[in-house]
Amino acid sequence: MLSTIAPVSRTGKHERSPLLTNAREALRSSLLEWYDRAGRSLPWRVRPEDRAAGVAPDPYAVWVSEIMLQQTTAQHAAPYWRAFLRRWPTVRDLADAPREEVLAAWAGLGYYARARNLHACAQTVANERGGVFPQSLEDLRALPRVGEYTSNAIRAVAFDKPASVVDGNVERVLTRMTAMQTPLPGARLEIRVLAAELASPVRPGDYAQAIMDLGAVVCTPKSPRCSACPWSAWCAGRRTGHPARFPLRQKKKSRPVRWGVCFHVTGQGRIWLRRRPETGLLGAMMELPGTGWTDSAPDPTEIDKACPFEADWRRAGRVRHVFTHFSLELEVICAAAPEGWRPDVGGWVPLTGIDQAGLPSVMMKAVRLGLETRPV
DNA sequence: AACTCGTGGAA
DNA sequence: TTTCCAAGAGT
Numbered sequence: 001m002l003s004t005i006a007p008v009s010r011t012g013k014h015e016r017s018p019l020l021t022n023a024r025e026a027l028r029s030s031l032l033e034w035y036d037r038a039g040r041s042l043p044w045r046v047r048p049e050d051r052a053a054g055v056a057p058d059p060y061a062v063w064v065s066e067i068m069l070q071q072t073t074a075q076h077a078a079p080y081w082r083a084f085l086r087r088w089p090t091v092r093d094l095a096d097a098p099r100e101e102v103l104a105a106w107a108g109l110g111y112y113a114r115a116r117n118l119h120a121c122a123q124t125v126a127n128e129r130g131g132v133f134p135q136s137l138e139d140l141r142a143l144p145r146v147g148e149y150t151s152n153a154i155r156a157v158a159f160d161k162p163a164s165v166v167d168g169n170v171e172r173v174l175t176r177m178t179a180m181q182t183p184l185p186g187a188r189l190e191i192r193v194l195a196a197e198l199a200s201p202v203r204p205g206d207y208a209q210a211i212m213d214l215g216a217v218v219c220t221p222k223s224p225r226c227s228a229c230p231w232s233a234w235c236a237g238r239r240t241g242h243p244a245r246f247p248l249r250q251k252k253k254s255r256p257v258r259w260g261v262c263f264h265v266t267g268q269g270r271i272w273l274r275r276r277p278e279t280g281l282l283g284a285m286m287e288l289p290g291t292g293w294t295d296s297a298p299d300p301t302e303i304d305k306a307c308p309f310e311a312d313w314r315r316a317g318r319v320r321h322v323f324t325h326f327s328l329e330l331e332v333i334c335a336a337a338p339e340g341w342r343p344d345v346g347g348w349v350p351l352t353g354i355d356q357a358g359l360p361s362v363m364m365k366a367v368r369l370g371l372e373t374r375p376v
Numbered sequence: 377a378a379c380t381c382g383t384g385g386a387a
Numbered sequence: 388t389t390t391c392c393a394a395g396a397g398t
Binding site: 071072073075076108109110111112113114185221222223253280281282283321322323324325360361362 | 377378379380381382383384385386387
Binding site for chain 3: 065066068069070071072073074075076077111113114117144145146147148149150153157165166167168169170208209212213215216221222252
């Protein structure tokens with residue numbers, strides 16, 4: 001008769017489970033066995049056989065990957081990681097790079113505070129730590145954009161030191177394993193305690209990647225492949241018959257709509273762009289100049305006030321873009337720059353190679369839409 | 377604690 | 388179409 005792991009009480013107090021104590025070693029070894037056999041390949045990963053042969057990961061490469069992977073799929077992040085590592089092979093190279101180039105290289109990846117902090121962190125490590133990443137959780141945690149998860153991930157993956165990673169995958173795996181009744185995000189403390197007890201002191205780097213792989217490949221959000229799971233025998237979620245119901249979640253707020261207008265001004269094969277404010281949404285990234293984004297349809301007088309010059313403005317249409325906490329309806333209106341007109345803010349950017357100009361996705365959509373109406 | 381902060385793939 | 392949600396952090 002196989003046992004399941006007992007759930008933790010709603011109060012967050014840990015009811016020490018003898019089953020966990022007894023099963024812990026079996027869970028660890030079966031997961032590592034599965035990981036070795038699965039052989040999942042990721043560009044930043046040192047394969048378990050290579051690690052066993054003494055190949056040490058490059059902490060810089062691991063750090064870049066972990067920042068990119070925050071709330072981002074491996075598939076989306078992979079080409080960016082390759083481009084960054086090829087262009088800036090060491091933390092010193094990244095620290096010495098002009099900031100606009102780093103931001104432009106990040107364009108399209110989202111959460112742009114990550115790019116600003118990546119550059120700042122590279123300069124901290126290069127200039128104040130001789131280019132060497134710290135190994136302690138405390139020192140890692142002090143670096144910009146390195147939080148609870150990322151500090152543990154770097155410590156485990158890069159240095160193969162004992163650490164407990166809790167990302168979205170681990171949350172899903174462990175809430176299913178225990179059929180946890182506490183909804184997220186309130187369950188985070190229970191999950192952290194459970195994850196820490198389970199984390200392996202043996203091959204900590206491989207274990208950390210293995211438990212995340214398990215969530216990414218087997219214990220998937222919609223249709224978990226329990227028959228392929230090394231932990232299925234211990235899984236309380238599977239025994240409920242509906243493992244995909246876990247983790248339970250609090251209801252989410254609905255997403256409001258905001259509206260704005262932007263000006264697509266072209267001339268001599270160039271387009272007018274400006275840089276956004278340092279902080280906030282799309283902070284420090286390039287954009288098409290326009291009105292602010294408001295929670296009601298654009299006011300004609302506001303459009304007039306933001307309008308750079310009198311012209312035969314043509315509507316290109318609307319870009320619909322979904323951000324995390326609101327969606328945007330962005331009206332794009334086009335005109336050719338009048339003879340002799342010069343932008344007071346921002347400047348001209350050649351349309352050839354606009355893909356490399358460092359525009360975030362929403363602005364790239366607006367540029368393309370405008371070009372359909374006014375080809376240049 | 378509850379918000380803010382992007383994007384794109386999957387179902 | 389809508390909804391979910393990715394190797395989360397900062398405030």
